[in-house]
Amino acid sequence: MHAVLWPHSLSRQTRRLVLNSNLLTAPFRSFHSLSAMYTPKDQPSQNSKVLIFGSGNFGSCLASHLGDSQHDVYMWGRDKNIVDHFNNHHRNPMYLRDHQFPTNITAVGPELPDKNFMDKMDVLLFAIPTQFLRKNLLILQPQFNVQNMPLLIFVNKGIEIGTHALTLEIIADTCGPQIAKAATFISGPSFAKEIVERQPTSVSVASFTESEANKASALFHQPHFRCYTGRDPIGIELSGALKNVYAIAAGMSDGLGFQNNTRAMIITRGLAEMTCIGTAYGASPLTFLGLAGVGDLFLTCSSSNSRNYTVGYRLGQGESLDIIMETLGSVAEGVSTTKGVRTIIEELGVTAPIASSVYDVLYNDKDTRVAVRELMELPPSRELELPPTAGGPAQQLLRKLGLRAMDVA
Numbered sequence: 001m002h003a004v005l006w007p008h009s010l011s012r013q014t015r016r017l018v019l020n021s022n023l024l025t026a027p028f029r030s031f032h033s034l035s036a037m038y039t040p041k042d043q044p045s046q047n048s049k050v051l052i053f054g055s056g057n058f059g060s061c062l063a064s065h066l067g068d069s070q071h072d073v074y075m076w077g078r079d080k081n082i083v084d085h086f087n088n089h090h091r092n093p094m095y096l097r098d099h100q101f102p103t104n105i106t107a108v109g110p111e112l113p114d115k116n117f118m119d120k121m122d123v124l125l126f127a128i129p130t131q132f133l134r135k136n137l138l139i140l141q142p143q144f145n146v147q148n149m150p151l152l153i154f155v156n157k158g159i160e161i162g163t164h165a166l167t168l169e170i171i172a173d174t175c176g177p178q179i180a181k182a183a184t185f186i187s188g189p190s191f192a193k194e195i196v197e198r199q200p201t202s203v204s205v206a207s208f209t210e211s212e213a214n215k216a217s218a219l220f221h222q223p224h225f226r227c228y229t230g231r232d233p234i235g236i237e238l239s240g241a242l243k244n245v246y247a248i249a250a251g252m253s254d255g256l257g258f259q260n261n262t263r264a265m266i267i268t269r270g271l272a273e274m275t276c277i278g279t280a281y282g283a284s285p286l287t288f289l290g291l292a293g294v295g296d297l298f299l300t301c302s303s304s305n306s307r308n309y310t311v312g313y314r315l316g317q318g319e320s321l322d323i324i325m326e327t328l329g330s331v332a333e334g335v336s337t338t339k340g341v342r343t344i345i346e347e348l349g350v351t352a353p354i355a356s357s358v359y360d361v362l363y364n365d366k367d368t369r370v371a372v373r374e375l376m377e378l379p380p381s382r383e384l385e386l387p388p389t390a391g392g393p394a395q396q397l398l399r400k401l402g403l404r405a406m407d408v409a
């Protein structure tokens with residue numbers, strides 16, 4: 001079986017020491033006492049009731065995708081005009097405007113759905129930006145029926161500002177460890193616009209609860225859409241969040257007029273940095289070689305359809321970040337995530353010069369050309385080196401979830 005959390009550099013003895021420590025075993029006892037209360041619903045049927053939170057590009061896109069598969073889809077939006085327009089015309093007036101949506105999707109809102117409504121759902125899917133997740137989960141959590149829990153899926157790709165928490169931690173803080181443990185994450189190279197055109201697409205689906213990842217995979221599967229399941233949600237989340245930072249760097253390079261060699265360098269060195277940060281955090285290095293890692297990194301670093309790439313491109317062309325953010329019209333998670341990544345890098349003691357340069361350009365007014373020159377003038381170094389110590393943040397997170405590393409191996 002593939003060990004998710006232990007990098008090869010940790011000796012058996014160190015692993016045993018960590019596993020035997022009280023810190024790891026004490027919460028595990030309380031996890032067992034709580035587990036009786038938490039019961040997931042059965043496998044969603046061919047005809048599942050799905051409620052999607054978020055009616056932006058990705059929420060609408062996934063509503064369309066699941067509507068295509070004959071599920072009963074409800075899409076919550078916080079804007080009354082979008083909700084009304086959608087129900088009258090089966091079109092979203094703000095996002096994916098050219099797309100005609102299936103008629104089995106009903107928009108709801110702007111109030112958040114009540115307990116009665118949510119009790120009928122088999123699946124709750126969250127497609128809202130990371131920075132707004134905590135607030136919404138805090139409101140929704142009292143409405144959850146833990147004895148008959150729907151499948152919970154999250155598709156946001158970011159790190160929370162201030163706490164620099166992953167979504168898993170936000171879920172644990174707001175909804176408790178049992179719900180976080182069953183939460184499922186979907187990530188990978190998947191532009192909304194191309195999914196609604198039914199272009200062949202594949203994503204990674206991960207959860208600490210394998211049966212929930214399998215349910216999500218079955219729910220999303222279509223001839224033009226494949227899911228690959230895995231058991232490293234921390235690595236999947238970090239992949240999705242980190243690739244946005246390198247997409248900004250790649251866009252910046254293109255905006256400055258550099259061409260293919262430079263972009264290939266950023267993608268490859270970006271992957272090395274992502275893997276190093278992720279491994280030090282406690283994720284499996286292999287996860288970064290998957291769809292959510294190199295797949296999405298490659299996609300967003302090489303397409304002007306990426307909002308994060310676009311932010312970087314416009315910075316490279318000399319526009320100010322304030323103007324870009326005012327006019328982008330959609331979320332670019334990498335801009336806020338860069339702050340959290342900077343803190344994580346410092347705390348882990350990892351070297352990630354490209355991510356640090358993106359931070360300096362975004363938040364310390366560093367000139368983009370100076371950033372590139374300084375990166376190129378760094379002393380020569382070894383190409384690939386995983387960090388010597390690893391796993392602290394992931395172990396902390398596992399403790400919060402009442403899990404031990406060996407339970408997820």
Ligand SMILES: NC(=O)C1=CN([C@@H]2O[C@H](COP(=O)(O)OP(=O)(O)OC[C@H]3O[C@@H](n4cnc5c(N)ncnc54)[C@H](O)[C@@H]3O)[C@@H](O)[C@H]2O)C=CC1
Binds near residue numbers: 057192193330
């Ligand atoms: N667009 C894409 O192709 C993909 C996007 N994602 C991820 O999905 C997440 C959502 O992205 P998009 O839908 O593309 O963004 P978007 O900018 O198109 O839409 C954002 C949505 O969030 C809602 N929102 C804004 N403030 C809110 C608040 N305070 N509370 C609740 N909802 C709020 C907006 O009303 C809107 O519906 C992001 O984390 C993104 O990285 C993931 C894969 C692909």
Ligand SMILES: O=C(CO)COP(=O)(O)O
Binds near residue numbers: 157189190306307
């Ligand atoms: O993550 C995405 C596609 O996989 C979307 O990327 P952007 O948020 O940069 O547009």
